[in-house]
Amino acid sequence: MNDISQALHMALTLLIQLDAGLVEIVRLSLEVSLSAVGLASLIGLPLGGAIALFRFPGRRALAVLLSALMGLPPVVVGLLVYLLLSRAGPLGVLGLLFTPTAMVIAQTILVAPIVAALARQVIEDLWAEYREQLTSLGAKPGHALWTLLWDGRFSLVTAVLAGFGRASAEVGAVMIVGGNIDHVTRVMTTAIALETSKGDLALALGLGFILIALSLVINGAAFLLRDAARQGH
């Protein structure tokens, strides 16, 4: 019990003093996860919308696949990206393994299906409401897609936030492709795993607090946005 309260005390001290090592780790975590979520949104939002709007062979299968991929185990994604980027792998020449870029790639793969699957749901509902009106106004499906993405923006932000929650919380993928190298690829989750096993509970706890706070902020924002969406702009 004493250990824990001591660790708590030290963790709070680290936070209040804005410890340089802690700040570095938090900044890299945010950089990696935000980049991954940005890329995943660029891919996932139009992809989900397209599956909702366009009728093509294999559309249902693709929708099911996307939903299944939402629960992709991070370690498996890490392993696949590791195989791709390792020296002997097809993309080995790029020398990306154990860099933040590799971590962004892995998290993008992890998050894109989440964003796409949630976006598909949102856009499908919206399309049911808008279909006749947009068709009547002369919007081709390609044009309608952008209209729906814009009109669904409040609901779609929650899809993106769900993706960010996933990216910032996962440890398996970034551990494997990043390698948890100090000052290079160490992020909050991998640092917590390492420091805990080393017995340095203060840093681990401090990072844990930040992660939880981040998750609270994200969910709070999602809540507010959903409210805004319900009011219907």
Add this chain to the structure above:
Amino acid sequence: MANGAILPLRLESVCYDTAGKRLIDALSLSLSSGPRTVILGPNGAGKSLTLRLCHGLLAPTAGAVRWLGPGGAEAARRQAMVFQRPVMLRRSAAANIDYALKLQRIPHARRVVRIREVLEETGLTPLARHAARHLSIGEQQRLALSRAWATAPEVLFLDEPTASLDPTATRAVEEIISAIDLSGTKIIMTTHDLSQARRLADEIVFLHRGRLMEQRPAAEFFASPATAEAAAFIEGRLQW
């Protein structure tokens, strides 16, 4: 009005089935420019379906919908429709109209002028910058009318445009419909409301159970309906 009129519109033995049920049965009729046409009939007569078939939102199971005018090839972009429940995009009232004009590739300068004009004509100028979804249902329907009117369509379809409105909003919408008619746009609307049909119709298309019963000038139709169904409907005792 570049390449000539798209009217007249002809329906040739149009049938529409869904789930094995025939909802529109061998409907043939011709609609030409000029008179305000009201498609009248009890609930379930197939009025809205007929409008959607005319507007191209639904494809007939059998038969054909043809625009016979010299501009017929361009029919799709020369017609507009206002629905019973307007669907407003999540943007301002003015931006909703702008969206429709952009789809018609109308240049910016002309869009600005046109938006101002139609907002003025529908009494919505003070609400131009308001979020369209925050307007009352009556205001939304007026905005739907201005959005449809903005592109100066040759034909305007209206599907029970006042069915969800109170009497004041209904009167406002009817006045706008009359103004659109005066501007030279052919009005084709559905209603189940007899008094509204009397107020607005020049010509009545009376449907019952997916079949055309009568197509006649409104005055004649109301004075001496030719079919027993129409007579019963006018007297308010048509049993479905």
